[in-house]
Amino acid sequence: MEGPFIEPRPPRFAVDRLGERFPGAVLEVAEFRGEITVLVPKEVIVEIARFLRDDPATAFDMLTVVTGVHYLGRDYDFEVLYHLYSVAKNHRLRLKVRLRGNETVDSVTSVWPGANWPEREAYDLVGVRFHGHPDLRRIIMPEDYPHHPLRRDFDVEGGPSEIRPEGRVASPGFRDMESV
Numbered sequence: 415m416e417g418p419f420i421e422p423r424p425p426r427f428a429v430d431r432l433g434e435r436f437p438g439a440v441l442e443v444a445e446f447r448g449e450i451t452v453l454v455p456k457e458v459i460v461e462i463a464r465f466l467r468d469d470p471a472t473a474f475d476m477l478t479v480v481t482g483v484h485y486l487g488r489d490y491d492f493e494v495l496y497h498l499y500s501v502a503k504n505h506r507l508r509l510k511v512r513l514r515g516n517e518t519v520d521s522v523t524s525v526w527p528g529a530n531w532p533e534r535e536a537y538d539l540v541g542v543r544f545h546g547h548p549d550l551r552r553i554i555m556p557e558d559y560p561h562h563p564l565r566r567d568f569d570v571e572g573g574p575s576e577i578r579p580e581g582r583v584a585s586p587g588f589r590d591m592e593s594v
Contacts, residue, residue, distance in 0.1 A: 429452055
């Protein structure tokens, strides 16, 4: 292709650079459809993020997504995924940390201020807590709502809830169709 366009490529060299800079921190590497995911210890996520942003070879200047995922029946309860992008290099990398129970992970808002709302969303909907976040409070659900609706054990059929009056179903239009 003509012009300054740089064809995207998976940054395999970034995994090697991480291994050199943080010995033992690359716990697992997976590649799928041209994108690489690197599992790293939660204890060094901020240092790794800062390195990947500041290293001229990787130049991951943009955090595009932070996602929290809840699992049942595994030796960990949560995964937090960080989707990174380099505008200058046109490459992507995904970092992943795993958490058990009530463990927390350090916030990456000091590296990418744009992590603020995605971390709040992961906290609100999945229950992942980000240590050092500047404003970790709910962003979608009411502040006093006791549950996290994207957890795998959340009652999607509309079990008892503290935010609706007793006796009203979660979706009146859905459940009241038989009475019409």
